[in-house]
Amino acid sequence: MISSSDLSSPDADRLETLTAFSVSRETSDRLTILVQELRRWQAVKNLVGAGTLANVWTRHIADSLQLIRHAPDARHWLDLGSGAGFPGIVLGILLRERGEGHIDLVESNGRKCTFLRHAIRATGASAAVHQGRIADILPILGGAPVDAVTARALAPLAELLDMTKDLLRNGATGVFPKGQDWESELTEARKYWRITVDALPSLVDSRGRILVVRELQEVDGGHGRR
Numbered sequence: 222m223i224s225s226s227d228l229s230s231p232d233a234d235r236l237e238t239l240t241a242f243s244v245s246r247e248t249s250d251r252l253t254i255l256v257q258e259l260r261r262w263q264a265v266k267n268l269v270g271a272g273t274l275a276n277v278w279t280r281h282i283a284d285s286l287q288l289i290r291h292a293p294d295a296r297h298w299l300d301l302g303s304g305a306g307f308p309g310i311v312l313g314i315l316l317r318e319r320g321e322g323h324i325d326l327v328e329s330n331g332r333k334c335t336f337l338r339h340a341i342r343a344t345g346a347s348a349a350v351h352q353g354r355i356a357d358i359l360p361i362l363g364g365a366p367v368d369a370v371t372a373r374a375l376a377p378l379a380e381l382l383d384m385t386k387d388l389l390r391n392g393a394t395g396v397f398p399k400g401q402d403w404e405s406e407l408t409e410a411r412k413y414w415r416i417t418v419d420a421l422p423s424l425v426d427s428r429g430r431i432l433v434v435r436e437l438q439e440v441d442g443g444h445g446r447r
């Protein structure tokens with residue numbers, strides 16, 4: 222479990238994350254640029270919860286880094302409601318390191334999209350920003366089929382499944398980090414969806430889980446959630 226509780230030491234937070242994930246020097250530099258830019262923009266743009274910046278490496282970077290292992294072969298990722306780039310920009314940096322694959326980021330807030338575009342330029346992340354509502358962007362998202370879809374702090378699982386059902390039915394893996402309410406979200410979602418799902422430990426949040434969804438069918442032949 223990665224947990225830097227020593228908020229007086231941002232370096233401990235950074236070191237703990239970089240050690241846990243053993244990323245390359247180049248990737249660690251790119252992640253450091255992301256954190257620097259986030260801190261710089263946060264002062265005027267208020268992009269993330271102010272209280273989360275003290276341990277930004279564990280709270281945001283590690284929480285995002287841990288997702289890629291749940292769809293290790295995915296080349297085309299999608300991050301819905303990317304906010305300030307978590308997990309999307311971090312995954313884009315990992316895909317850049319890998320030398321193949323990319324991630325599409327969907328975000329409706331213009332201020333956040335401006336930061337996301339800046340962060341992609343500054344870090345070299347293999348990512349593209351699509352500004353607009355998820356329901357409007359998904360139907361017009363061209364290119365290769367989506368291999369993995371993620372979303373952090375966007376909506377309860379049942380709603381995420383509703384948003385991503387076409388992608389999941391077409392073979393995408395859903396990688397959804399969830400907090401302490403993961404079990405009740407799963408129970409609720411199962412009223413509407415028959416899913417194959419693994420609830421895997423989070424390396425950052427001992428009460429949370431990463432829900433990895435591989436197959437999905439609507440309960441009652443499509444008369445479930447509306």
Ligand SMILES: C[S@@+](CC[C@H](N)C(=O)[O-])C[C@H]1O[C@@H](n2cnc3c(N)ncnc32)[C@H](O)[C@@H]1O
Binds near residue numbers: 308
């Ligand atoms: C709580 S924030 C989470 C941001 C980021 N994923 C994170 O975990 O730090 C949710 C984000 O989703 C965006 N969002 C919410 N509903 C959306 C929609 N229907 N289409 C596109 N973006 C949306 C919001 O603008 C916001 O930036």
